[in-house]
Amino acid sequence: MARRSEHSQQEIKEMVLKAAESIVIDEGFAELKVRKVAMEIGYTVGSIYMVFDNLADLVMQLKGRTLDDMTEQLKLLPKQGNAKQNIITLAIAYQTFACQNFNRWSMLFEHRLPEHEVVPAWYQEKVNLVFSLVELQFLGLTSAANEEQSKWAARALWSGVHGICILSLSGRMDLLGMRRIEETVVLLVENFIKGWQMR
Amino acid sequence: MARRSEHSQQEIKEMVLKAAESIVIDEGFAELKVRKVAMEIGYTVGSIYMVFDNLADLVMQLKGRTLDDMTEQLKLLPKQGNAKQNIITLAIAYQTFACQNFNRWSMLFEHRLPEHEVVPAWYQEKVNLVFSLVELQFLGLTSAANEEQSKWAARALWSGVHGICILSLSGRMDLLGMRRIEETVVLLVENFIKGWQMR
């Protein structure tokens, strides 16, 4: 037994992440088990702990990848001169990503670090990156806006968009269907911006 | 052994809920275990299953109680003629409840029913009750609003307020402190209503 060396540590790490990602996508975050991942890649449980501290570590990496995918998708969006339209486009794209990658997206918020554990800086940075895309557009919204206020407004609105996605996609709102959710997102964004611009 | 009959089924049910509630409040939802509850009330694990189908059932009852407490607190709020002010008051009260009852409030959204299980009607009704408080105020906001549109706007905004609470209280936003969160909530509400009223 042991000493196979068929794959480098790096390769195993990648295999684990790929396998774990598939499980989350196909069966949901609740179905992600260390033993299942190990079996999937043809190794035993112990080997997972060679490349990850523990399950929480593995999950954080997965969450990071999900944020990367989301950021990439948001960055691909066509930009126009109209900042307001860009924000609406971003909001719809966020909601679309949440719908189309529901299990991975849910994982971002279902998973909580064990008590008193701090969010790693590299992860927080990825979160900030998403927010910054909206903040950037908010700066282009009105000339007379303080940069700090702009940032603040962007985060308030983006949290709001997120709230609609969370409550809608958890079946906690009865009005359903992606179409309806998208309309709700647009409603929030348009009215908020309207109010913000005439402050 | 067995056959104690010191408490009625109803009494045991109540004892279980009280004990479970304490555990969630003091140690968080993740620390809620059947064995811990049983020990707390001086019974054995099996007895929990006399009065609840399973842990998920027990948790749903707990969540229902939390929603009841929240509704009660929101209903106690002083009402003025000004619908806009009432909505702001409601939003701040929601955020305050979330802060002051963080562990119980988090449980509402951390807990997910096992795959394909439907939310019980009685629970959905309690959720709707919360939403209805905001919807009612939205009807008083402008005379020229379609009732359906009003309801829609109320749910959009309320989801938004919830989003701010979720992201802020999970330490996912760097601007911190309850004060700052409250200001963010007010920012979202005021601008949304401003935009909504001039549509």
Next chain:
DNA sequence: ACCTGAACACCGTTCAAGT
């Protein structure tokens, strides 16, 4: 050095067996 797999502690849930 790399990997195994048995072992440990800890879950939710069940149910035969006592009173």
Next chain:
DNA sequence: ACCTGAACACCGTTCAAGT
């Protein structure tokens, strides 16, 4: 009828032992 507590299946994690 009420309640026990041992048993089961299933977790994450560790680590002595092999190659």
